[in-house]
Amino acid sequence: MSYSAPKFKEKYGNFINGKFQDPIDGAYFENHSPVDNKVLAKYPRSNEKDVNNAIEAANNAKHEWGKTSASERAAILHKIADVIQENLETFAQMETADNGKAIRETMNADVPLAIDHFRYFAAAIRAEEGSATELNENTLSLIINEPLGVVAQIIPWNFPLLMLAWKVAPALASGNCIVLKPAEQTPASATFLAEKIADLLPPGVFNVIHGFGPEAGKPLASSPNVDKVAFTGETTTGQLIMQYASKNLHPVTMELGGKSPNVFFNSIMDHDDAFLDKCIEGAVLFAFNQGEVCTAPSRILIQEDIYDEFIKRVIERTKAIKMGNPFEESTMMGAQASSDQHQKILEYIKIGKDEGAEVLAGGGAAKLDGDLGNGFYIQPTILKGHNKMRVFQEEIFGPVVAVCTFKDEAEAIEIANDTMYGLGAGVWTRDAHQLYQIPRAIKAGRVWVNCYHDYPAHAPFGGYKKSGFGRENHLMMLNHYRQSKNMLISYDKNKLGFF
């Protein structure tokens, strides 16, 4: 089956205070589809004035919204989930048009996971409570959760709707107002969502501002009138946002990517069965979403005594990846998100070769036919080398995996941890001891054991080391978006006796 890009209007506004508004200075930018490099629509090139309007709207709405009951907010979150569900196909086509990823992923992963995320937090806030503790017979400590107020959220382009859901659902659930800035490469689904849920939320609770980082992102991140900044992106901008937040003493959470090791122990080859088949797929998951995943398993570590046999099957499976029109259901891998990403990935393949890495599969751009020839496609690429090479240390954010071998458990752990990052990792083994011991030894926030790339809403996700801090998903996320008010109450009629 084949899908196509949904119909876009010529241009869109910012969503501020419950309605779409033209940018104050009237500037727009063109959004191109990476599928064929054609223009999809124009979006506002906002500046500080637009951003401040959105922040003001959010501040005006925060008192009333903060007072809503958990049951009211849960009902609204469920309705948002329903709206996305009803428009699943349109959202999926929009994500594919905007980001270039294959329709089978947007239909089966991006959009369904986003829906589930809203449902998870709708449920979570009904079930959780503050606390009351009798510290002694006359002293009661109450802990009451309060929203922060207004949160600024700056999200990336690799899963535009899902990353929105990861940030927006818990922030709304905990009673905050939001000013969201989607990535300028992928403004479509946030705008479409705002259109669809405009009537569900009071004006000012959810605001969407489009534009470029230095013009719109900076005034948002540095505003004294937001109470928190949540950011997903790269390290330099992460540091910059932390600096801005430091001037206001605002909390921040940072999700800054990784160079995740995917470790295969020799026991996986003990049998040629369904599990081994799963392991092979687990290695090839580097190509999922064209490798544009912050947790992409972009380093494969294989125990040396099974290397030849295992890599042979991984190469076979990689070469079977079907590239093509991202709107075709049978297409497994689509386009990279932009021309500059495309060029960056090719530069990495080049430096990998220069450093002496051996190309086991792919190794260059993929040239597709017709209109797709103008799109940004890369062959799934496997490079064999050693962990000190730059292709083993830098996030390429493309379908490029770096493979090396290890001798024993100690060396596997050493290589896995020899990285600046610590976001994801995979461990594959039939050995019951390794199943627990190796993940514990790897310094990463999420270690998938005998699986990879699973993102359920109720499992916490976040980084160690330069991958950032704070978590997303899971109940614990609510506390990243609120204060703990402690009321300490004395039932003792007698004074302290000091004065």
Next chain:
Amino acid sequence: MDYKRVEITPEANKLLQELKQQHGEVIFHQSGGCCDGSTPMLLPKEDFYIDDNDILLGEVGGVNFYMSRDQFEYWKHTHLTVDIVKGRGGSFSLDIPTGYRFLIKSRMLNEEENKNLNP
């Protein structure tokens, strides 16, 4: 002989000089990580706090080029050229609105460069 870790193409330098005109003193800081990571970010000089955790790799077009110290450990055997590519990176880099994106092209340092730059 003057050995350099980082240089710039004429096209990239032209864009850099225009952005300097527009924004005043600027620096490059090589980013790492997710999404628009692994690209050089052009930032207003007074915006980004530089300290001993950053390494100054050199100067291109009158602009200092920095990288975090731990990242440099993995990069120091390579020579970098700042170039431009059409496109729209994300992030807070000042080149974004121009429709061009600074990009790093890398090659291995040759033996002599390596001997002098990484003694």
